[in-house]
Structures are given as structure tokens and as C-alpha cells.
Amino acid sequence: MPKKKLYIIIIFILIFVFLAGNLVYPYLKIFGLSVEPQFLPKKDFKLGLDLQGGAHLIYQADLSAIEKKDKNEAMDGLRDVIERRVNFFGVGEPLVQVQGERLIVELPGVRDVSEAIRALGKTPFLEFKEPKENYQEILEKNKKLLENGEKELEEPFKSTSLTGRYLKKAELGFDNTTNEPVVLLEFNEEGAKVFEELTEKNVGKPVAMYLDGVLVSAPNVQEKISGGKARITGNFTIDETKELVRNLNAGALPVPIKLISQKNVGPSLGKISLEQSLKAGIFGFLAIILFMILFYRLPGILASLALGIYIVLILAIFKLVPVTLTLAGIAGFILSIGMAVDAHVLIFSRTREELRLGKSFSAALEQGFKRAWPAIRDGNLTTLIVAAILFVFGTSFVKGFALTLSLGILMSMFTAIFITGNFLNIFVGTRFEKISWLWK
Template structure:
């Protein structure tokens, strides 16, 4: 339920089944913020004069410190003592500066220095890295296996991981087999740029750089590891699609155990941080009309469909036009939940997110996107908890009141309408059981407004039977036979029953569409109840009546209201 107080909107939220106040506050207070972002190619700003002076002063001090360390080593002071005195790496300075075996990825400059040095050798000059100045000592080396350099061409298909292409699996296989026939070492990079479905392939040409064992997925690794240098192999199928692999070469590796004296230096990035990878486009949940789960009609793949309002349509068109063949990121609460590649400009105001979702994943994503359509934060101003004791007491009283009401209805039907009234009561029990079964199946939680809708639908079920029985009374009074009177009563009562139920359904649908939470709960339960009562009054009661008329006299008896004794 939404109300307006001054310039603020206040929302009343019911959370049936939530028993912990803190959990409820967390659920309500989490306002997801949805944003669409694009790649940020804006270079960082230049240093100011003051910042440049600060940088130069700091690095000059670092240079003096590392030179003092080198001077002590030349005077014969041990490496361990120099490391303890000068190193600024607190994790190694007290164990002789020992780094252990160093990774090429983490310390490429140190590894390059070690490749041409003997075990036990110490650098005569400072070795510069991106983070500082270093005096380095080579302690040990060992064989580390092989590294491979390779490029690949990927054709993915619907259902493959992170795939946004429209190929079916069979089409993708046919496509890559055709490309394999064309592929040579000379044209491989051009084929990748033109045909690969991998994001960024047009810029990188499919280059994977160099990598060691256990870096790639198993099928890909097995194929490239067994291939000869300078050959093209494939197609190889992985979870990402089909690959053609060009193995450029391989090298035998060594690992180096090093020790260092580390002195930190500063770079421009330490003063002016690098810009974020993504930048905001102006498109947010404010312009998202809705997100829903759909299926690709051609492949059956589950996907999430997005629909924007008029402003969002124009923004999205501009974004996809300038980012064709690039990635656009969808952020929820500053976390990237999807980074689809834009295949072509989208001007329709709608788009789909594909990514190998199953139905539940797509449903959760759609829910999160719709939740993220809130453009402003929510502040909780009050909360109220109905504890278990009060809830149990209310439930007990409601049950007793419902049972008493049902008993009174039964007595009225039986006393006034006699045998048909008893049959109507039996049909009413069937109606109640069917309703509760539907509530259980759909996971409906009955709030106060929902109970009101259920009681109203019971009244409509009783009303339908009353219409039939009154008509039956008139038919019997006119002299009809019992069997004919029963059929005629249902036939002539049907238009009134139908019109009453349809009118109520229309009202309930309007309430569900435009109403707030409380009203929507009432409307949903009422819709279920009305449809069920239509079934019970017309089908169940009629079936019971037909069975009983077979056991009665042709003109009925005193168990039927309207019976005339001859």
C-alpha cells in the first residue's frame, strides 16, 4: 500500500512467513540499483605540478635508499643483513629477503633478470619493477615444464557458455569446418577478426599469449599440447563452443627461487588511480519498463527480455550504436551481473540477455532487474512484528469462526432446500478442498485480505446453488418431471451464474492490475475462488443431482422444495 506524505512516498509492506525482524528489514531495505555501463576508454588526467614534485621527491628518496643497500653489499655485508636493514617488504626482510620460487606473471622483470644469471649471483645494479627498485639474488633454479603460445578462432552456439551468437550447434560446427578448409598460418589472424564470436577477437586476433599446463579447459589444452608448433588443429569442442587452434610455438620453462631487497617507488597511477573499466551510460532502472523470461523461438534457449520506456529506448539505441561489436555491462548494486556483446545497434527499445541460463537463473535475473528499477533508495521509518503467540491465537479464532459460519450455511441449505441443499453442502466441501489444494500448489500465503477474498468466493458458490435450486422449485411447481426439472434448472440458471462470475472476475482483474499489495492479495484469491466456485456449482452440484434423481420418483418427493403431492 502506497501513501504520500508531503514530498515523500511511503510504502506498507507485508512479509508473511518472515519471523525475524532483522531479516525483514534487510529484505525491505536492500534497494537494488540497476545501471548500464560501457567500456571506459577515457585516459586518466595528467599530474599537477605539485603531484609531479611529490612523485619525483619520493622516487629520489627510494633511489638513495637502494644505492645505500648496494654500497653495503659491495663492502662485504651479507645479503641477509642488508635485506633486514633496507628492505621495505615486511614479509621477507627478516628471512633474508627470500621470495621462494617466483612467478613469471607476478614478477616478470625479476624472472627476466634471473634467466641469464648463475645461482648465487647478486645484481650489481638495482632491478626496476612496476612497484619499486630491487637488489636481487638468485638462490635456486629448477625445470618447470613447458609453455605454449597459441591463437584460436571461436564459433559459439546457443547454449554455450557466454555465447551471444545466433548459431545452432549444427550451424556452428558446419561454419567452423568451412573455416578450417580456408585457414592457413598466413590468414589465420584475419579469419579470426572477421568470423570469431569471441568478444574482443577483432582487436586481439584471437591471441591467447603464452600459457602453462592446467590453464585452459581440458579439451582445449589436450589438443594444443599434443599439436606440433606451426600447425592449425580442430575443430575442438569446449563449453564455450568450437575452436580452431593455431599453435605458434612452445618453450621449456624454469622456475627461479630469488631473494630481494625491496624499496618502494611511486608511479603516476599511485597518485591518479586508473579509471574504472566501465563508465555509466545514463541508462538505469529508471528507464527500464520491465524484464521477463522468454525463450528463443528458433533454439528454445532461455533468455531474459528487456523493454525500455521512450527515454530508455533512445538511450539504448545510442549506446548500442557506439558499442557495436563491444561489450555493454549490466550492473546491479555495483556488481556486473551480465556483460553481453552488442552484435548490432538496437533501436527497438527491447533487447535480450543470453548466457546459457537455465529457467531458474533467468527468472532470478529478471526479478533482480525488475527490482533494480527503483531509481532512489528506500529508508525504513517503522516496523511492526506480529509475534507467534498473537498469530496462533488469531488463527484459532479464525478457524472457529470459519467452522461456525460453514455450519450455519449448511443448516440453512439443508433446512430450506432439503436434499438439494445437502448436495450443495457436499459440493461446497469439494470446493473448499480444491481451493486449498490450489493455494498449496501455487504457494499462496493467506493474509487478512486474502482470507476476505476466499470468504467472498464461498458466498458466490452458495449464491450459484441458490439460483439453481430456486429455479428447480419453480420447475417442479409447474408440473415438470424431476429429471427434466433438474436439467432445465441448471440450463436456465447458467446465464445468471455466468454473468455474475464474469463481472466479479473483471473487477478482480482490475484490482489485481492497479491495486496495491493488500488489494492484489484479495484479488488473486478472489479470482482463484470464483473460477473454482464456477466449477463446483455447475459441474459438481449437477453431477450429484443427476445421481440422486436416478434414485427418486419421476416427479420427485418431499425431499425437494416445490414438490406437489397429488
């Protein structure tokens, strides 16, 4: 490669690293003056629950009324609703994950678990029920039970497939006769069809509307209702109706949920673990630099410089994506540094072998990279495949480990082949290539 072109590439690499460094650490000053380019985005690292603390909640979904083929769709809908709900209450960067019939909710930065539960618990579960086959008999039976002072009555209605999962929007309205506030409901296209079938099936019978398992109204169906519109009536005040409308629009739960686990994660433990992880990473990095310089001499110095550039670039990517940094994710990042060292060791070992065979420095470099590339490619590819499997099937912490490891591996291949390769090519044709102890 012509030296002029090589120097231009090196200059572009240094400029790129300078910009990435300012993105990672935007507080750098020279002679008291800030050197941060104004066009760079202002971002902080996105920290996970284990580093900044927060609330960890596990909900169990009741899918007993959902057909088997619709369960996955119901859980996906539940996840979407909860995500909208926590965003509605201003919780930043929430994680809502489905695990079977359970919903894992992580709310970083939330210190009050009870407040988080209250925020999620205010989301109403809306469902429509139709009369059971022996509806009249149950009513007579319940009437006698009430006369005898019994409080446990038999449920006269049975569940249907029409729930809040089909709700398109809710609005505040007023009854034309009584002028009392009501909630006007509008279903989506699929929900409109289900509602039409439900009313057609129950003409002359009551259809009950339940909110969070409580009967709020059970009007008689006069005729089949088309258009997908209904109303909820009851003894609501205007403020209660407004709150109900707001909560329904924020997300009507498609299935009932029950809180089965709650945990408040304090940031102090995560801070200690983070400091220990960073210390381990720094000492490990220094040990790697020492080994590379002692064993490979000048190539080791260039590799150490390339590894420093690698760390700056990968941290900039973590900010830009952004990647949620957890302790597991940091472990993946540190592991990827080791993978980057492996690539350099392979390249330098192959190059050293070629030099000992008597080849010129430029020929040895070319053959060294060519011989090392298949091993680098195959080793990193197999690791990427495993990381992809972990990302698809793992929990949130495992996903963080897999993501940072994958990004780190891809960046390590770039730095080893492109950056280190260009650094080594600088010495082709110079007096340094004649000093054998620097390379062998």
C-alpha cells in the first residue's frame, strides 16, 4: 500500500477515535478549554437494574379463559399494555419480558416498590360476560340465599372472549336521559365482530360488564349491536369516570394478572459490584499489555494501542445504540477483550513464523494475516452463534451478556485486522523492519 494512502487512513482512524473518545468522555479539556465537538449527541451510559437499582416485579397471568392457540398472543398483548402503562407513569427505560405465563417487569430507578405496584395495578381488567344456561335458576337461588343471610352467591354469568384486549379507545360521555357520566367504549375491527356476535347471541338477555372482577352494569340487549361501540354505566362521579377512561386508554389488560414476587434492588450493591468489576477489568487489561509487550515486543506495543482504541470504540457504541449495561453485560465486554487478544496472538504468531522462514517483513505480514484469518473467523463465528442463542432464549441479564459479547467480538475483529494491520504496515520499508529482535 502506498505510504501516502496509509498515512491518510491512520489520520482518519485517529480522528474517528478522538470523536469516539469525546462521546465516551465528553469532559476532556486541553489548557482549560473543552475540545468536545458540538455535533456529537449528548448521552449517558444506560445502566441496568442491578447497577442503578429499582423495582423487580413478577406477575402471573390468568390464561384459564384463553384458548391454547391464543395464549401467546394474549401474553404479547399483556406485555405491550404494561409497557404503555409504565411509560404513561414516566418510568424510564423499563424492561417487560414474557416468560411462559409470567411477566417480568424491571423498573430501573424506581425506589418505591409499592408505588410501582400501585401504578401497574391501577390498570383495569375489562371483560364482558354472558348469562349461563341456567341463569334464571341461579337468580332465584341467589335470592333465597340472600333472604337466609348468605353472602357467598353463585355467579350467574360466564366469561366470553370479549375483553379489554380488543379495546380501541375509551371516552367520557353523558347519558342523554339522566345526564350521568358514562364511559363510551369503541372496539377495534376484530373486537367489533366479537361484540356483534355476543349481542346477537344474547338478544333479550343481559350482557354483563366487569371491571377488575366487579360487576358494574348488566344491560339487557334489545337487538344485535353493530359498529363495535358500547358504554359502561354505573354510579360514577365525573372524576371517577375520567380516571377510568384514562386508565383504560393507558392499557386495558387483556387477561387478569396477579403479583407473585416483588423486590427492591438497591443501587449500593450494584455500585460495589461495578467498582470490583472495573478494577478486575483494568488489572486484566494491564496484565495483557505487559504480556503482549514482553512476548511480542513492538507488535505487542501496537496491539496494546489497538486494544485501547477498541475499548474506546466499543464504549462509544454502547452509548449510541444504547446498550443497557448490567454486571453480566460488563462481563461479556471484558470477555470480548480476551477474544481481541486472541486475534492479535494468532496474527503475530503466524507473522513471526514467516519471518523465521526468511521471508521479507511485508511478505511475512501478508502471509501472517492470511494464515491467521481462518482461525480468527471460525473461532469468533462459533462464539457469535452461541451468543445469538443466548440472546434469543436467555433472560434479561443473559441477553445483556450476549449482546455486549457479540458487539465486542465484531469490534475486536475490526481492530485486529484493520487498525492493527495498518499500524504494522507503517513500518514496512523503514529501518525498524531490519531490527530482528523487535519482531522475532
